[in-house]
Amino acid sequence: MRKKIMFYxxxxxLAFAAGCSSSSDSDSAGASNVPQELTYATTSDAVGLSPxxxxxxxxxxxxxxxxxxxxxxxxxxxxxxxxxxxSYETPDENTWEIxxxxxxxxxxxxxxxxxxxxYTFDQFMDENRAAPxxxxxxxxxxxxxxxxxxxVIKTSEPYGPLLAALSHTNxxxxxxxxxxxxxxxxxxxxxxxxxxxxxxxxxxxxxxKNEDYWxxxxxxxxxxxKVVPEYSTAVSMLETGEVQFLDKIPAEHLSxxxxxxxxxxxTKPGTPVYYLGFNMEKEPFNNPEFRKAVAYAVDRQAYxxxxxxxxxxNDSIIGPKVFGYDESAKDAGYPYDVEKAKQIIEENGxxxxxxxxxxxxxxSYMKMAEIVQSQLTEVGIDAxxxxxxxxxxxxxxxxxxxxxxxMGWTNSTADGSELLYPNxxxxxxxxxxxxxxxxxxxxxxVDESRTLVDQxxxxxxxxxxxxxxxxxxxWVPMNHDVxxxxxxxxxxxxxxxxxxxxxxxxxTRE
Amino acid sequence: xxxxxxxxxFQLILLLIGISFLVFMSMHIAPGDPASIIGxxxxxxxxxxxxxxxxxxNEPVLVQYLDYLSGVLHGDLGYSFQTNQSVADAIVTRFxxxxxxxxxxxxxAIIIGVTAGIISAVKQNSWFDxxxxxxxxxxxxxxxxxxxxxxxxxxxxxxxxxxxGGLNAPFYTLEGIKQLILPAITLGxxxxxxxxxxxxxxxxxxxxADYIRTAKAKGVRQRGLIWIHALRNAMIPVxxxxxxxxxxxxxxxxITEQVFAINGVGxxxxxxxxxxxxxxxxxxxxLVAALFVLVNxxxxxxxxxxxxxxxxx
Numbered sequence: 063m064r065k066k067i068m069f070y071x072x073x074x075x076l077a078f079a080a081g082c083s084s085s086s087d088s089d090s091a092g093a094s095n096v097p098q099e100l101t102y103a104t105t106s107d108a109v110g111l112s113p114x115x116x117x118x119x120x121x122x123x124x125x126x127x128x129x130x131x132x133x134x135x136x137x138x139x140x141x142x143x144x145x146x147x148x149s150y151e152t153p154d155e156n157t158w159e160i161x162x163x164x165x166x167x168x169x170x171x172x173x174x175x176x177x178x179x180x181y182t183f184d185q186f187m188d189e190n191r192a193a194p195x196x197x198x199x200x201x202x203x204x205x206x207x208x209x210x211x212x213x214v215i216k217t218s219e220p221y222g223p224l225l226a227a228l229s230h231t232n233x234x235x236x237x238x239x240x241x242x243x244x245x246x247x248x249x250x251x252x253x254x255x256x257x258x259x260x261x262x263x264x265x266x267x268x269x270x271k272n273e274d275y276w277x278x279x280x281x282x283x284x285x286x287x288k289v290v291p292e293y294s295t296a297v298s299m300l301e302t303g304e305v306q307f308l309d310k311i312p313a314e315h316l317s318x319x320x321x322x323x324x325x326x327x328x329t330k331p332g333t334p335v336y337y338l339g340f341n342m343e344k345e346p347f348n349n350p351e352f353r354k355a356v357a358y359a360v361d362r363q364a365y366x367x368x369x370x371x372x373x374x375x376n377d378s379i380i381g382p383k384v385f386g387y388d389e390s391a392k393d394a395g396y397p398y399d400v401e402k403a404k405q406i407i408e409e410n411g412x413x414x415x416x417x418x419x420x421x422x423x424x425x426s427y428m429k430m431a432e433i434v435q436s437q438l439t440e441v442g443i444d445a446x447x448x449x450x451x452x453x454x455x456x457x458x459x460x461x462x463x464x465x466x467x468x469m470g471w472t473n474s475t476a477d478g479s480e481l482l483y484p485n486x487x488x489x490x491x492x493x494x495x496x497x498x499x500x501x502x503x504x505x506x507x508v509d510e511s512r513t514l515v516d517q518x519x520x521x522x523x524x525x526x527x528x529x530x531x532x533x534x535x536x537w538v539p540m541n542h543d544v545x546x547x548x549x550x551x552x553x554x555x556x557x558x559x560x561x562x563x564x565x566x567x568x569x570t571r572e
Numbered sequence: 573x574x575x576x577x578x579x580x581x582f583q584l585i586l587l588l589i590g591i592s593f594l595v596f597m598s599m600h601i602a603p604g605d606p607a608s609i610i611g612x613x614x615x616x617x618x619x620x621x622x623x624x625x626x627x628x629x630n631e632p633v634l635v636q637y638l639d640y641l642s643g644v645l646h647g648d649l650g651y652s653f654q655t656n657q658s659v660a661d662a663i664v665t666r667f668x669x670x671x672x673x674x675x676x677x678x679x680x681a682i683i684i685g686v687t688a689g690i691i692s693a694v695k696q697n698s699w700f701d702x703x704x705x706x707x708x709x710x711x712x713x714x715x716x717x718x719x720x721x722x723x724x725x726x727x728x729x730x731x732x733x734x735x736x737g738g739l740n741a742p743f744y745t746l747e748g749i750k751q752l753i754l755p756a757i758t759l760g761x762x763x764x765x766x767x768x769x770x771x772x773x774x775x776x777x778x779x780x781a782d783y784i785r786t787a788k789a790k791g792v793r794q795r796g797l798i799w800i801h802a803l804r805n806a807m808i809p810v811x812x813x814x815x816x817x818x819x820x821x822x823x824x825x826x827i828t829e830q831v832f833a834i835n836g837v838g839x840x841x842x843x844x845x846x847x848x849x850x851x852x853x854x855x856x857x858x859l860v861a862a863l864f865v866l867v868n869x870x871x872x873x874x875x876x877x878x879x880x881x882x883x884x885x
Contacts, residue, residue, distance in 0.1 A: 106843070109610075109654050117612050192622035194611045247656060263657065264666060264843075265740060265835040290737060290833040294721060298729050298736045299833075453604030453848050460608060469613070484614055493617040 096552050096571040098283040103296035103305040107264050107289045110247035113234040114186050117194035119472070119562070122231040124267055124287060127566055128169075129234035129252030132160060132179070133225050135476055137559045140383060142225045146174065146235060146253065148211075155220040155515045156203075162211040166276045168237035169257040176207040181238040183215075195232040197484075198475075201512075220513040222520045226385070226477035231563065255280040255567040265289055281570035300325060306550040306571075310562065313369045313426070319548045326553070331374060332545035332560045333383045333473035335481070336426070337537040338434060339497040340466050347465055351410050353535040356466075357396035358403035359441040365433050366541050369426075373541035379481070379531050381542040383560040386478025386511070386524025395532055395539070403441040416444045420467040422455040427468045430540050434468075459496040468540070469496065474561045478524040479511045486531055499536045576872065584865050588858055592644065595857050596637045599850050605629075606653045606848040627653055640854070650851035652844075659855045662840060667859070670836035672743045673759060673828065674821040676752045680760030681767055682814065688764075689771025689810075694798060696776065704768060711765030720758040720831035727754060737833035759828040763817040770813040774806040781805075808879055815871030822867070823860035 108121040113129055116122075132147040144150070148161040166174040183205045186193050201221040206214045217224065227233060240251035250258045253276065256269040269285040288305060290296040297315055299305040301322055311319060311327070320327055338360065340347040347353065366375045377395025380386045407413055417438070421431035431447045438445040450458060459467055473481050484490055487508050488500035507527035514520045531537065545562040555568040607623040608615065615623075624630055631639075643650055649659040688708070692701040728736040734750050741747035778784065779802050787801055826838035837856055844852035876882045 110656070115656075117610070117614065189622060190626075192619075192626040194615060194619060194623065196622070197614075197616045197619055200616075262665070262740075262835070263655070263662060264840060265738075288738070288833070289835065291830045291839065292833070295724065295737050295831055295833055298724050301729050302732060302736055304736055304738070451604075451846065453609050453846060454602075456608045456613065457603050457605050471613070484616070490616060493620065494614055496613075 098281055098571055099286070100282050100284075100307060100553065100566065100569065100571065101286040101288055101305045102307040102309075103288050103290040103299060105289075105291055105293060105296070108261075108267060108287070111250040111258065111261070111267075112241075112245075112247040113232045113236065114182070114191065114193050114241075115247050117232060119474075120287075122474070122563060124269070125234055125250070125252075126231050126254075126563055127256040127269055127285065128250045128254045128258055129231075129236065130254050131229050131231065131234050132162075133229040135226075135229050135559075137557060140385065140476060140560070142229055145229075147228075150225075152515055156217050158215040158217075158224060159208065160213050160215065162213065163276075164211050166253050167274065168240070168251050168253055169272055169274075170237050170240050170251045172237045172239040172251075174235065174253050175210050176213045177210075178235055178238050179213045180205045180207055181241070182235045183233075185236075185241065186233070193232075195230070198227045198230055198233060220515050222512050222514045222517070223475065223477045223479045226475040226480060230475050255565075256282075256285055259284070275567075277567070280567050282566060285566055300548060300550070303550065306553055307547065307556070308549070309545075309547040309558070309564065311372065311546040311548055313372050316370045316372060316546075324551050325548055326551050327546065327548050328556065328558055329371065329544050329546045330558050330560060331383055332543040332558075332562055333381055333476045334470055334543035334545070334562065335379065335381050335473065336373075336430070336468065336470040336540045336543070337379070338430065338466060338468055338540055339537050340535075341462060341464055342498045342500065342536060343462060344465060346410075346412060346415065349410070350534060351406055352412055352415075353538075354396055355403045355406040355410075355412060355441070356438065356443070357535045357538045358399045358406065359443070360434055360437050360538055360540075361398040362538070362540055363398065364437075365430060368429065368433075369541060369544075372544045372546055374544060376542045377532060377539060378528060379537055379539060380478045380524060380528045381473070381539075383542075384473055384476050384478050384481060386482075386521055386528065388525040388528065391525070391528055391532065394529070396535060400441060407442055413442050414444055416446070418465050419445055419447050420455070420458065420464040421447060421449050422452050422468075423449045424452050425470070430468045460493055462492075462496075462498055467496070470543075472561065474563070476561055478528070479508065479520070482508045482524065482527055482531070483512060486536065497536055499531070499534070501530060501534060504530045504534075573873070573876065577869065580865070580869050584862060587865065588862060589641070591861050592641065592854060592858055593637065595854055596640065596850070597633070599848065599853055600633050600636075604848045606850065609847050610654065640851070644858075649855045652852050653849045654844075654847050654852075659851050662852065663837060663855060663859060666835055666837050666840050669739050669834055670822065670825050670829070670838060672739070672748075672752060673755055673825050673834060673836060674818065676743070676756035677758075677760035677763065677821055677828075678814070678818050680756045681763035681817065684760070684764040685767025686771050686810065688768040690775055690798065690803070692768070692772045693775030693779065701772075705772075708765040708768045711761040711768075714761065716758050716762070716827045717831060719761060720754070720828060723754045723758060724831070737831075739832070739834040739836075755828050755832040755834060758831070759821060759825060763814075763821060766817060767810060767813055771806065771810050774809045775802060778802045778806045804878065808875060811871060811874055811878070815867055815874075819864040819867040822863045 104120050106120055108124050109118050110116040110121055111124055113125050130146050133142050134145040135142050146163055148163045150158055150160045152158055185191055187199055201217045201219055203216045203218045208214050236246055237251040240246050255272050255275045257272045259268040259270045261267045267287040271280050271283055273279050293312055296308055300308055340353055342348050362375045366373050376392050378391035419431045421427040435445040435447055471481055484494040486499045488505050491498045504527050507523045511520045511523040545558050547558050549556055552571045554570050554572055558564050607620045610623050611619050652659055688704040692704050695701055724736050727734045734754055739751050787797055825836055826842050829836040829839045841856035
């Protein structure tokens with residue numbers, strides 16, 4: 063018995079040694095026949111693969127390869143263009159008649175037509191299904207089939223951002239057959255360039271090329287999304303070639319990635335915005351003078367300098383890549399001016415005011431809190447940091463149990479109405495309007511930006527609303543994001559969207 | 573022996589019901605709403621309400637608990653709030669990874685720990701003893717997070733001998749063993765250090781015992797003395813440490829799984845806690861508790877096998 067155990071032990075040790083000594087020679091593969099495979103590392107797993115039933119960025123990364131939307135935003139011009147739609151008309155301001163492209167099939171062979179669109183949106187708005195992003199289509203009253211390739215969307219009131227909403231990944235069109243007969247949340251079926259192959263939950267998701275894709279088949283044969291929870295591990299994997307693609311680079315990892323010889327880094331001004339916000343229902347944060355003093359006291363440039371180029375300073379709440387932005391708003395906030403801050407503090411008796419900065423312990427929020435804390439101390443405000451785990455943070459802020467806090471907004475439709483309405487309109491106090499900001503004039507402008515259908519008029523309303531919120535200093539924008547990706551040099555044709563999303567249709571490996 | 577096992581089994585059931593109640597209540601009392609995590613910061617109040625309703629979170633907590641308990645007693649662990657997948661499936665796919673990792677770490681820990689402990693005891697106060705005691709202290713103190721990252725940088729990135737992360741090849745293949753080496757060393761060091769300390773002190777006590785002196789006087793050779801006469805008697809406290817450590821390893825793989833991108837139960841649990849995915853948290857905690865009790869039972873049985881003086885009847 064003992065001999066047997068010793069024998070197995072020996073075998074095990076030998077196997078260990080063999081494992082160690084056979085060094086890899088996989089990197090000698092010739093450049094001409096690089097496999098058309100791409101592995102992307104994600105820090106968390108997708109929640110689900112159905113656009114109707116999810117609302118998180120990892121799930122969106124998969125959904126955006128498998129499904130398609132009626133409209134899409136051109137990443138360069140930021141204009142909305144038809145994708146599965148052919149064209150649209152608005153016979154009156156509550157009616158959108160959308161003509162669909164013909165001859166497109168879902169990956170399961172089902173025809174893409176008006177019925178599929180109606181089915182998808184009906185499911186999206188069905189209360190029993192409880193779609194997390196149902197609010198995207200909240201003003202939609204009905205979706206009717208006019209003929210096989212025409213749908214008519216009726217809204218209860220004019221809804222200007224409809225096209226932006228329809229270009230949102232969560233408004234992707236699903237195969238009705240697949241949804242009725244199976245679970246598209248685990249086995250998705252869309253019209254996109256990649257079809258679902260396998261999901262080993264918590265480990266990886268594999269997609270394979272859709273050979274019958276209507277715009278011609280993609281170059282990549284397979285795409286794998288590998289779950290690597292630790293970003294530093296993912297960076298090591300990028301270095302050894304175990305993965306070829308990462309995104310959302312944290313500032314502290316950028317210099318290591320940039321030092322790798324076989325890795326390319328892509329950065330681009332993006333739509334996400336990060337801000338310092340005030341609880342507008344508590345003293346003295348509801349006092350505009352106090353907020354102004356804080357805005358004067360916070361050196362946003364000093365914070366942005368720490369982001370290694372992964373963020374830009376811009377005073378405007380609506381960012382430069384978002385519909386409704388106005389160049390003149392860029393420096394129209396309260397500039398960094400310690401003297402002015404001190405003066406306001408003295409005049410209003412805010413000296414030695416105690417404040418608590420609430421920060422979630424994820425992302426860069428703690429860094430923001432530390433910088434703001436030291437700058438507030440400099441002007442005589444006694445700031446303390448309270449950090450919280452994300453789930454608790456979301457609850458605490460939506461209940462209004464905070465004084466000042468830090469948050470961000472990804473802006474995945476890149477439309478200003480979708481930023482101002484959920485975050486700052488008084489309709490949403492108690493849920494997504496966490497600062498509990500309420501300003502009638504602002505509300506009216508945002509309402510108009512949502513109900514007008516004329517895009518130029520919408521732009522004007524958004525610009526005006528943006529100015530009011532800036533003057534009220536309800537948010538002090540800490541930075542506007544620079545979206546980023548790092549990938550192996552053999553990866554060509556990868557184009558980041560300003561929302562941070564990406565599509566792999568045009569990607570090849572050489 | 574049989575009565576011991578039966579008794580322990582009933583204790584286990586009571587223990588699990590108690591734990592399930594505590595975990596259930598603490599998850600509900602703790603701040604953080606599953607619906608607001610599923611909905612994200614964008615969700616409107618009506619979105620959140622619809623999600624809560626669909627998850628059954630609007631029922632009184634006690635009703636929810638009794639529902640859950642009756643499900644578990646019928647073998648139904650429920651469905652994940654986040655993914656809507658069966659919790660049992662989620663655990664079945666991940667548990668083998670955690671078990672492989674824990675066993676491999678234990679092998680590393682026993683090989684290093686017992687060997688170092690015995691040599692240290694036999695050659696007490698030698699340079700080997702001093703350095704192994706120092707290493708043992710370091711092994712207990714070094715955080716797994718740091719050790720894992722350093723091992724990756726050295727063996728995977730610089731030397732390129734071993735893969736950085738992942739555990740998807742079967743453990744009996746070369747690829748599987750390569751994937752296990754670094755995580756096993758990372759997770760095993762702490763236990764190795766504890767086992768080394770315990771083996772050393774147990775061994776020191778035994779080799780000073782009268783019967784060893786007698787054996788020596790009778791002319792038994794040193795090697796036989798240590799490996800046959802002393803070791804077996806020194807093993808009982810060591811096995812306790814090994815047992816407790818193995819139980820702890822099964823529940824303590826979280827950080828190692830995180831660093832090495834291993835899809836195991838530890839990560840499932842930590843992700844579920846962050847997402848307030850109550851059914852998954854419940855099931856993983858119950859699993860870890862049950863395993864801990866089970867490992868302890870096995871340790872008790874091994875005692876009786878090693879030491880005939882111990883009897884449970």
